[in-house]
Amino acid sequence: MKNAITLKRRKAFEVRRGNAVIFTGGGGGEAMVCLKTERQGKDYIHHYLVVMDPTPADGFGMIYIDPEEELTDCSATFTYAMTEGVARGYTRSERADVGDLLRNAGGLFLKVADDPKSQKMFAFIDIHSGAVMSRQERGVVAVFQDWRVRGLGTGGKEDGMLTIEDLRRLHSESC
Numbered sequence: 001m002k003n004a005i006t007l008k009r010r011k012a013f014e015v016r017r018g019n020a021v022i023f024t025g026g027g028g029g030e031a032m033v034c035l036k037t038e039r040q041g042k043d044y045i046h047h048y049l050v051v052m053d054p055t056p057a058d059g060f061g062m063i064y065i066d067p068e069e070e071l072t073d074c075s076a077t078f079t080y081a082m083t084e085g086v087a088r089g090y091t092r093s094e095r096a097d098v099g100d101l102l103r104n105a106g107g108l109f110l111k112v113a114d115d116p117k118s119q120k121m122f123a124f125i126d127i128h129s130g131a132v133m134s135r136q137e138r139g140v141v142a143v144f145q146d147w148r149v150r151g152l153g154t155g156g157k158e159d160g161m162l163t164i165e166d167l168r169r170l171h172s173e174s175c
Contacts, residue, residue, distance in 0.1 A: 012036070082144040
């Protein structure tokens with residue numbers, strides 16, 4: 001799998017939602033490894049990033065990205081390590097906090113603070129497809145408070161998975 005992952009500069013609208021991307025914020029700042037997400041609007045698709053590494057100090061939220069913005073597309077999706085948690089005393093039937101993963105009949109979602117312009121409090125990102133959804137807290141069967149991004153790859157095999165450290169090294173070498 002390590003050989004199958006390629007880094008290619010693309011405009012945000014050309015990157016498949018759900019892919020891992022590297023974003024430097026346009027100002028040559030620190031490289032952030034992000035999940036590319038999309039929300040279907042009335043007339044067009046809104047493009048967002050969710051920073052996955054480094055873990056955001058101010059919590060998980062969506063960053064609006066101009067469709068023409070250049071990103072480094074990693075051409076792969078994230079793999080995750082997670083443990084169903086009750087550190088805050090929650091049970092499966094109680095709602096998740098921002099930054100938690102939750103599982104319901106529809107899939108596995110990351111709860112994030114929504115873009116303030118959307119006039120919604122929270123959004124739920126399908127971590128496999130990158131689709132932005134709303135109201136996914138019904139029928140929750142598991143809440144994962146303790147989770148992390150393991151790397152990029154298929155998720156089924158530990159061998160061949162590209163770690164975040166490998167990805168950062170490849171990115172720095174290509175710049």
